Amino acid sequence: xxxxxxxxxxxxxxxxxxxxxxxxxxxxxxxxxxxxxxxxxxxxxxxxxxxxxxxxxxxxxxxxxxxxxxxxxxxxxxxxxxxxxxxxxxxxxxxxxxxxxxxxxxxxxxxxxxxxxxxxxxxxxxxxxxxxxxxxxxxxxxxxxxxxxxxxxxxxxxxxxxxxxxxxxxxxxxxxxxxxxxxxxxxxxxxxxxxxxxxxxxxxxxxxxxxxxxxxxxxxxxxxxxxxxxxxxxxxxxxxxxxxxxxxxxxxxxxxxxxxxxxxxxxxxxxxxxxxxxxxxxxxxxxxxxxxxxxxxxxxxxxxxxxxxxxxxxxxxxxxxxxxxxx
Amino acid sequence: xxxxxxxxxxxxxxxxxxxxxxxxxxxxxxxxxxxxxxxxxxxxxxxxxxxxxxxxxxxxxxxxxxxxxxxxxxxxxxxxxxxxxxxxxxxxxxxxxxxxxxxxxxxxxxxxxxxxxxxxxxxxxxxxxxxxxxxxxxxxxxxxxxxxxxxxxxxxxxxxxxxxxxxxxxxxxxxxxxxxxxxxxxxxxxxxxxxxxxxxxxxxxxxxxxxxxxxxxxxxxxxxxxxxxxxxxxxxxxxxxxxxxxxxxxxxxxxxxxxxxxxxxxxxxxxxxxxxxxxxxxxxxxxxxxxxxxxxxxxxxxxxxxxxxxxxxxxxxxxxxxxxxxxxxxxxxxxxxxxxxxxxxxxxxxxxxxxxxxxxx
Numbered sequence: 001x002x003x004x005x006x007x008x009x010x011x012x013x014x015x016x017x018x019x020x021x022x023x024x025x026x027x028x029x030x031x032x033x034x035x036x037x038x039x040x041x042x043x044x045x046x047x048x049x050x051x052x053x054x055x056x057x058x059x060x061x062x063x064x065x066x067x068x069x070x071x072x073x074x075x076x077x078x079x080x081x082x083x084x085x086x087x088x089x090x091x092x093x094x095x096x097x098x099x100x101x102x103x104x105x106x107x108x109x110x111x112x113x114x115x116x117x118x119x120x121x122x123x124x125x126x127x128x129x130x131x132x133x134x135x136x137x138x139x140x141x142x143x144x145x146x147x148x149x150x151x152x153x154x155x156x157x158x159x160x161x162x163x164x165x166x167x168x169x170x171x172x173x174x175x176x177x178x179x180x181x182x183x184x185x186x187x188x189x190x191x192x193x194x195x196x197x198x199x200x201x202x203x204x205x206x207x208x209x210x211x212x213x214x215x216x217x218x219x220x221x222x223x224x225x226x227x228x229x230x231x232x233x234x235x236x237x238x239x240x241x242x243x244x245x246x247x248x249x250x251x252x253x254x255x256x257x258x259x260x261x262x263x264x265x266x267x268x269x270x271x272x273x274x275x276x277x278x279x280x281x282x283x284x285x286x287x288x289x290x291x292x293x294x295x296x297x298x299x300x301x302x303x304x305x306x307x308x309x310x311x312x313x314x315x316x317x318x319x320x321x322x323x324x325x326x327x
Numbered sequence: 328x329x330x331x332x333x334x335x336x337x338x339x340x341x342x343x344x345x346x347x348x349x350x351x352x353x354x355x356x357x358x359x360x361x362x363x364x365x366x367x368x369x370x371x372x373x374x375x376x377x378x379x380x381x382x383x384x385x386x387x388x389x390x391x392x393x394x395x396x397x398x399x400x401x402x403x404x405x406x407x408x409x410x411x412x413x414x415x416x417x418x419x420x421x422x423x424x425x426x427x428x429x430x431x432x433x434x435x436x437x438x439x440x441x442x443x444x445x446x447x448x449x450x451x452x453x454x455x456x457x458x459x460x461x462x463x464x465x466x467x468x469x470x471x472x473x474x475x476x477x478x479x480x481x482x483x484x485x486x487x488x489x490x491x492x493x494x495x496x497x498x499x500x501x502x503x504x505x506x507x508x509x510x511x512x513x514x515x516x517x518x519x520x521x522x523x524x525x526x527x528x529x530x531x532x533x534x535x536x537x538x539x540x541x542x543x544x545x546x547x548x549x550x551x552x553x554x555x556x557x558x559x560x561x562x563x564x565x566x567x568x569x570x571x572x573x574x575x576x577x578x579x580x581x582x583x584x585x586x587x588x589x590x591x592x593x594x595x596x597x598x599x600x601x602x603x604x605x606x607x608x609x610x611x612x613x614x615x616x617x618x619x620x621x622x623x624x625x626x627x628x629x630x631x632x633x634x635x636x637x638x639x640x641x642x643x644x645x646x647x648x649x650x651x652x653x654x655x656x657x658x659x660x661x662x663x664x665x666x667x668x669x670x671x672x673x674x675x676x677x678x679x680x681x682x683x684x685x686x687x688x
Binding site (some may be wrong): 026039040150209282283284285286290291292293294295296297298299301304 | 348366385411413436452454472495499511536537539560561590592594595613614627657660662663685
C-alpha cells in the first residue's frame with residue numbers, strides 16, 4: 001500500500017480536472033481547449049497569454065478561460081501544463097486521486113479518455129474533421145445517449161473543488177506567477193493588459209460569488225459547451241458530451257463566444273450532424289431547395305428564361321469601352 | 328512580385344475610387360464590370376505575356392480585361408451567349424476562351440479574331456467547361472445538368488466521348504492528367520485523362536450538403552495533382568486526397584459562417600482557388616468574405632472584411648500574384664433579395680504575401 005501511495009500523480013489539467021498520461025499531451029490539451037482564441041483560433045500558451053492576445057489583437061476582453069470548470073476560469077493565473085497550479089489545488093487534487101480507490105479511479109479516467117480524445121486529436125487550428133470513408137457521420141449523435149450518464153459522473157468530483165479553486169488564486173493573483181514563465185513575454189507588456197483586465201474582472205467577481213456558493217449544478221441555461229462546439233468541433237464527434245459536465249463560469253457567458261455555445265449546446269447534438277435541424281442554433285443561408293443548385297433556382301426566373309429566346313442576335317453588341325480585338 | 332505588387336501604384340489607383348463601403352478591403356476595382364452577377368472568373372495561362380482576366384455573367388456576356396502591372400484594368404472585348412454564362416476556361420496557349428452557358432451551348436472564343444463559334448451542345452444548361460490538353464489529344468470537357476459530361480474536339484458537332492452520370496453536374500475541375508466531376512447527388516467522379524478521358528474512381532461525398540465548387544490541388548512540389556478541395560452550401564470545405572497516405576490526411580473545415588449571433592448564419596462556399604506555387608487556397612462565400620487557408624498547416628492565413636454583397640467567384644493569376652474576386656449576388660437568399668440595380672464589382676488584390684504559408688515556429 002505504501003508503495004502505491006508513492007506513485008507519482010498523473011498530470012492533470014487545472015482548468016477541467018482532466019487527467020493525462022503525459023504532460024506533453026496535457027499541454028496540447030490546454031492549448032487546444034483552454035488557450036485557444038475564439039476569434040482567430042490561435043493557440044496561446046497560457047491564460048494570461050490568451051487574455052493579452054484577445055485584448056491586443058481583437059480588442060476583446062476575455063472574462064474567463066474557455067471550457068474551465070467553476071472557479072477555475074481565472075485568466076490571470078499563469079498555468080502551463082502542471083506548472084503554476086496553486087499549491088492548495090495541487091494538494092487537493094492529489095488527495096482526491098489517492099482517496100479514490102484503484103478501480104474507481106481507473107474507470108473515471110477511462111471515461112474521460114474515451115470521450116475526449118477524439119476532439120483532442122487534431123493538432124490544428126481550425127476544425128478538422130477526420131473523415132475516413134464514412135465521412136463526418138462516423139460517430140454521429142448515436143454516441144450521445146450512451147455517453148451522457150458517464151458524463152454526469154465525470155462532473156461530480158469537480159463539485160467540491162469548485163469553491164476552493166478561486167480562493168487561492170484570488171488571494172494572490174500576481175503572486176501566483178510561476179517563477180519560470182514559459183510564456184515568452186516581457187513583464188512590462190504583461191502588466192499593461194492585465195491592468196486593463198482588472199477593470200472588467202473586478203465587478204465580475206461579486207457577480208460570480210453567489211453562483212459559487214450555491215454552485216455544484218450548472219446554472220440553468222448554461223449548457224457549458226466549449227466555445228469550440230460550433231466552430232471547432234467536427235460534426236458527429238461527441239463533443240457535446242465532453243462539454244456537458246463542465247459547468248461554465250457564469251461570467252464567461254459575457255463573452256459572445258460562449259453565448260453562442262450555450263445556444264448550441266441547448267440544441268440537440270443532432271442539430272450539428274443532422275441535415276436540416278440547423279434552425280435552432282444556426283441558419284443555412286440558402287433558399288432551401290435541396291434538390292437544386294443556386295444556379296438552377298436562379299435560372300428558373302423569367303428574366304433569365306427570356307434571354308434564351310432564339311431570336312437574339314448572335315453578334316456581340318460591343319460594350320462602349322471595348323475594343324474589337326484583344327491583342 | 329513586381330507584377331502588380333507595386334504598392335504605390337495600387338494605392339494611387341485605390342485612391343481614385345470613391346471610397347465607399349462596397350470595397351472594404353480597398354482593393355483595385357476592375358473597370359466596366361458586368362451588369363448582372365458574375366458567375367465565373369479565370370486568369371489567362373502563363374503562356375500569354377501579362378495577365379488577362381475573363382469573367383462570365385448572368386447578363387449573358389463574357390468580358391475580357393487586360394490587367395496591367397500597375398494595376399490598371401483595360402476592357403478588351405466581350406462576347407455574348409443567349410443565356411447566362413456559367414463557366415469559362417482558357418485554352419492552354421491562351422489564344423482562346425471557352426464559355427459554357429445556360430443556353431445549352433458552349434462556345435470557343437478566338438481572342439485574336441474576336442470570333443465565337445459554338446463547339447458543344449447539351450440537352451440542358453452547361454454548368455462547367457474545362458480545356459484539356461494532353462500530349463496526344465486536346466478537347467473541351469463540358470458538364471451539364473443533362474447528367475452528362477462530354478468531350479469535344481472543337482471541330483466536330485458530336486462529342487468524341489460522353490460519360491453519363493446519375494445526376495446533374497454541379498461543379499468540376501481539370502488539372503491534367505486528373506479531372507474531378509461532382510454531381511447533384513453528392514457523388515464525385517475522378518477521371519484520368521492520359522490517352523483518353525477515362526473514369527478512374529467514384530467517391531461518396533465527404534460532405535453532407537449540396538456541392539458547390541471543387542478545385543484540384545497538386546502535391547507539395549506542384550508537379551502533379553493529388554487531391555481536391557470541395558466546397559458545399561453549408562459553409563464547409565473538404566480536403567480530400569485521391570490516394571491518401573493515411574486516412575487522416577483527409578479532413579473538412581468550416582468556413583464562411585457568421586461570428587456568434589443568434590442564430591449563426593452558415594453561408595454558401597461559392598468558389599475555391601489554389602495558389603499556383605504555395606499550394607494554399609482561397610475560398611469565397613455568400614457572406615461577402617474571402618479567406619486564405621493553408622491546408623497543410625491546417626490554418627487560416629487571412630480573412631477579409633465583409634463586403635455588402637456575396638462574393639460569387641474568385642480566381643488567382645498564373646504567377647500567383649493577383650487574387651480576383653467578384654462581388655455580386657449569388658442567389659443565396661432567393662429571388663426576394665435580388666436587386667438588379669445593385670452594382671457588381673470585380674476586385675483585384677495582391678495576394679503574394681497574404682497567401683504565403685507561415686514559416687514554421
